[in-house]
Amino acid sequence: MTRDEPRTGDETTVLLAALQSHRDVMLWKLDGLTDEQQRWSPVPSRTSLVGLVKHLANSEYGWFCETFGRPHEPLTDISQDIEADMRAAPGETTQEIVDFYRRSWTAADASVHELGLDATGTSYAGTTVSMRWVLVHMIEDTVRHAGHADIIRELVDGGTGHHLPPR
Numbered sequence: 001m002t003r004d005e006p007r008t009g010d011e012t013t014v015l016l017a018a019l020q021s022h023r024d025v026m027l028w029k030l031d032g033l034t035d036e037q038q039r040w041s042p043v044p045s046r047t048s049l050v051g052l053v054k055h056l057a058n059s060e061y062g063w064f065c066e067t068f069g070r071p072h073e074p075l076t077d078i079s080q081d082i083e084a085d086m087r088a089a090p091g092e093t094t095q096e097i098v099d100f101y102r103r104s105w106t107a108a109d110a111s112v113h114e115l116g117l118d119a120t121g122t123s124y125a126g127t128t129v130s131m132r133w134v135l136v137h138m139i140e141d142t143v144r145h146a147g148h149a150d151i152i153r154e155l156v157d158g159g160t161g162h163h164l165p166p167r
Contacts, residue, residue, distance in 0.1 A: 012117060015135050016109060022142040023105060025162055026053055027098060029149040037156050038094050049152055050094050051086040052145045057101035058085040059141060063134045064108035068121035072107055073100065108138070 005017045029049050030038050038050045058075045065072035076085035088097060117132040129137075153159045 011132075012112060015132075015139065016112060019135065019139050019142060020105070021162075022139065022146050023056075023101075025146045026056060026142065026149060027101070028162070029146075029153045029159075030094065030098065033153075033156060035094055039088055040152075040156065042152060042155050045083070046087060047148060047152070048087065049149055049156075050088050050097055052149050052152075053101050054088060054097045055086045056142055056145060057097065057104040060101075060104035060108045060138060062124065063138055064104075064111040064131075067123050067129060067134060068111055068115060068119060068131070070107070070111050073103065 005021055006013055008014075009017075030053065033049070039048045041048045041051070054076065061072040061075055064070070066075070076089075078084045088094070112131060112135060115131055117130065117135065119131045120128050121131070121134075123129050150160050
């Protein structure tokens with residue numbers, strides 16, 4: 001399900017393509033599974049496939065939009081539960097979370113294109129960060145969570161990697 005990534009091009013194009021490739025992987029991990037399988041957690045932290053997608057959507061809106069003072073959808077409230085963005089809330093559907101994730105991509109990519117890699121913003125911790133740093137950080141975070149998703153998906157049905165296994 002991955003897209004062909006450019007092997008040449010400007011920095012923005014290459015970095016956004018790398019991020020998009022792993023965004024696609026995250027959604028592939030949900031494909032063909034039941035709602036129960038998408039929400040299943042094999043670990044004490046209660047990490048699930050749909051929870052990882054929700055977390056990444058919140059992260060993209062937070063880093064690419066909130067950090068740079070750009071408009072974004074409301075983020076999951078983590079003031080009472082630091083892990084609330086890692087789980088589907090009661091009544092929250094997988095499709096709602098996937099749509100939220102896709103909208104976060106659109107907002108994130110617009111921020112990168114409109115502000116440029118040298119733009120600076122203030123992180124939630126109060127530190128100054130560049131858009132370049134945020135983009136690299138989100139690639140790292142998405143790849144890290146794609147690894148988690150790969151393990152969970154393998155436990156569910158044996159599916160691993162960047163694409164559906166041959167049938």
